[in-house]
Amino acid sequence: MNSEYTPDLDSEDDLFEHYRFEVPKGQAFLRIDKYLMSQIANSTRNKIQNAAENGDIYVNDVPVKSNYKVKPMDVIRILLSHPPFENHVLPENIPLDIVYEDDALLLINKPPGLVVHPGHGNYTGTLVNALAYHFENLPMNSSEHPGLVHRIDKDTSGLLVIAKTEAAMTHLAKQFEAKTSEREYVALVWGNVKEDEGTIEGNIARHVKDRMQMAVFADPEIGKPAITHYKVLERFGYVTLVSCVLETGRTHQIRVHMKHIGHTLFNDERYGGHLILKGTTFTKYKQFIDNCFKTLPRQALHAKTLGFVHPVTGEMMRFDTELPQDMQEVIEKWRNYSKSHTAEDEEE
Structure with a gap:
């Protein structure tokens, strides 16, 4: 606490x-x-x-x-999100994709499948284990995790900022708390999103029946306020590529908010996106989806851009990454599929 x-x-x-x-x-x-x-x-x-x-x-x-x-x-x-006992982090020589580094901080492009910190059955092979190997004396956050200013899911790829000093940790954490950091994600979601852009607002808290899920609650006394701004990047008929800009940073925020408006993330197993939620009943279509799932065996979500004020220089810094190969391949599959099918075949 x-x-x-x-x-x-x-x-x-x-x-x-x-x-x-x-x-x-x-x-x-x-x-x-x-x-x-x-x-x-x-x-x-x-x-x-x-x-x-x-x-x-x-x-x-x-x-x-x-x-x-x-x-x-x-x-x-x-x-709490961390075990009640103190973890002794084992340094492990896990390679890191470092986008930027100086004396105060570093930016990492996290690959899909890498757990951010130990816990919930993952006590080795995490980003924190890698950080412990590559860096000494990283500052602890309030959950006793070295260097971590924020987190993203195991199966979400993309940018994370890591603090290398106590001062940087405090400065960066305050920016996330004050909602002044800039975070854009790219997601592939089920369905044809009607509006070209919009804002989703709704308190998020742990699901009352499934403790592994989060959910949106209408009662303002339940959960934490959450705001997601989305914009359509490309339409493929049965799925849509969207940009999501976070105003808040809640657990599973994009995954929960997009499901809340009827557009679950593609292949997001925890929230039902691993099922065919839109499309035809044709066998060939099912085979196409299965092929997409094999190409992208995770939720289609990537933390693409990250912006913040440097804790030492005061400079506004913005970083951008390419979509990972698995997402690029699935997007290209959908792009080709949508071109080869007429508008009459597609659901709104």
Whole structure:
């Protein structure tokens, strides 16, 4: 329950239980932040309130804010994205695609399939293990992960900024918190997106039935506010290539928001995009989709551009990457498919 900000951008982790309390029958109604201060050694109200703000405090499996009044028989749990025990990161000689590096920071183009940090069954072979091998004395973020300012999913490719000093970590984290960093993703989604561009707004929180998923909630008291701006780049009939610019950085934000408006990411297994959601019933079409899935065995999402103010020079820096080979190949397959089929065959 560290009070420092840690963006939870597209984290692939499950949650780990750090604390659990069952409120006794005789307990009077009391704000949960005050109650937890009396229960957790060395805790502060500020840390508890930050944990609540981040959606880490659950009562009867529902996230609550710090002004929630504890009632008798409530079950209070504090769930965080990292294990409750301290991990000893094993340095591993995993190659890194470094786009830029100086004394304060570095930019990495993460390949698909690389887990960002240890946890949830992945304690070796992660980006953090690679960083521990290639760099010494990286600063720890609030989750005790060296160098990490933000995260992206295992099967999402693209740009990550890594802090090399404590000052850079603090400066960069504040930019993500203040929403001044610039982040653009490119995604291939199911369906023909009607509008050329638009904005998706909706609070995001852990799915009530499937803990491995996030979901959009209409209730403003549930989850964290999230805003995604999208723009159509190219239409292929049954799928659409879109650019998504993040105003906030919530867990699985693009994946959840695009599904929320009816356009699940192509081959996003966790959210149902590994099924044929649009198209024909012809065998040849099914074979075409299967071929696409084999070419791109992950969700079609790439963190293409990243912009931020350099923590030392004050210069605005912007970085851009090419789409990875697997996404390029699938896009080309769809481009050829859409050209060879008439508009009458396509669904809106």
